[in-house]
Amino acid sequence: MRLLGGGLLTLLLAFLGLPILLVGIVSFSSATYLTFPPPEFGLRWYRAYLGARDWLDATWLSLAVAAAVVVVSTLLGTLAAIGLARLPRGLRVAATGLILSPLIVPGIVVAIGVYYAYSRYGLVGSPLGLVLAHSCLAVPFVVTSVSASFAGLDPRLEQAALSLGATPFGTFRQVTLPLIRPGVLVGALFAFITSFDELIVSLFLSGQGAVTLPRRMWDDLRYAIDPTIAAVSTLTVVLTALLMGAAHWLKRRGERLHTP
């Protein structure tokens, strides 16, 4: 019985994990076409990626857009999370509904909505349009993460600082901010990955002038599949896994700071 359960679990976990592992293996193939198992291994497709101007341009654009999204969404989201907890109930519910709604509204609806409006202001095909739209999608992750770290905050620490003569701003800067910093950093990492991996909005907003990495991969997948995309995929998986691992670690550490 136990053995049966263990066998089933192993099979299910293989289903979950193997496809991504497979992409990693294909990326080291030496074959010119997609075949499995690879006849020989090599770094050919990584060299192809590093030697292709359009792939590199798309990579830099994605990194730059994601970095800008981190700045915009972390700043706006952190300020909002601080204010949100102290709003009157009715207003708080309405504001939270708007802020978290990008998690529920289907991606295509957001994508064509922003495409419809942004095209009138020349924001299609420009990195700025991508930054603005991606920031709206990233904000829910920042607000939930910062709000969670607020919920675990011991109010006596702030009261103590106030009673010892600190100004409200001084209390915030010297007591509150250091305590919620892990939550802010986790939110920033989520924001980065949200933008870096985003495709549906980019499909409509990229145009010709602002082709992001996922958009470049999409174009490739629709026409010709060569293993360059396996190399790019493997690199992005490693990057996201590292960032998410960092976020996970920060979250754990933040939780430990809050539990007395």
Place this chain on the structure above:
Amino acid sequence: MSEAVAPALLAAPRAPGLNWRRAVPLLLVAPLLAFMLALYAAPVLAMLSRSLLEPAPTLAHYIELAGDEVFLKVFTNTLSTTVTVTLGTLLLGYPIALGMARARRLLPLILVIVLLPFWTSVLVRSYAWMVLLGRHGLVNEVLLALGLLDRPMRLLNTPLATQIAMVHILLPYMILPIANALRQIDPSLARAAAGLGAGPFGVFRQVTLPLSMPGVMAGVLLVFVLSLGFYITPALVGGPRDMTLSMLIAQRVEQLDWAYAATLSAVLLATALAIIALFQRVFGVGTAFRMSAR
């Protein structure tokens, strides 16, 4: 000193922490609200309004949908894919969640295997299935090598490919809420049931399963609503004739048929909201989407 501090603390308002003036919280939230209203909510609403205002205020676009064969076929296909994928993730996800709840030493490993796909972009995971299911993909090669096939089978660009890839992509959204619910079950309950004579299956059916239902419902809601809007995966691995609502919307935008695209968007959004409202009313799962913050 402490006597001097105490009255000040007692006089402090009920709100924890700083003594904020009334306007400060609003001023902090206002920039984000203005940003999102201008750059996200207003654009989406303006687009949706095209469904009601073209050419003059009218409900005609919605009424026409009832007799629109393309729409009805695509809508039925989207709903049936969503139901299949939800059931598939439940069937495969529950045992994994159970394994996670019972694992001791292997838990970190299982957690990495569950979270790695969770952190990988939908595009990369769809690509993985293109590699697996293609004409010269792993699945065909293995079946050929085993002699089960004599020529490659068409797997990619079929409805089955969409369903398999979507189950794979959405599986973590089912596993994590269920594992969370299972972790919160007091282990002494299962021991008590066993002590009172229940067999392993009886304990599972009468104790573990009912107590994990909140997690199951949260997972079902998440997967259902997320798969309703799927676009990338069906477009890449699905068949050309098995459109989802999202694909039809994108196609109509490319044809600049904004009224039709807006009407379909409103239907898609309303369906998602109706499902969420239903689950909230009937099962009381409202917080599922906060958990979806990965």
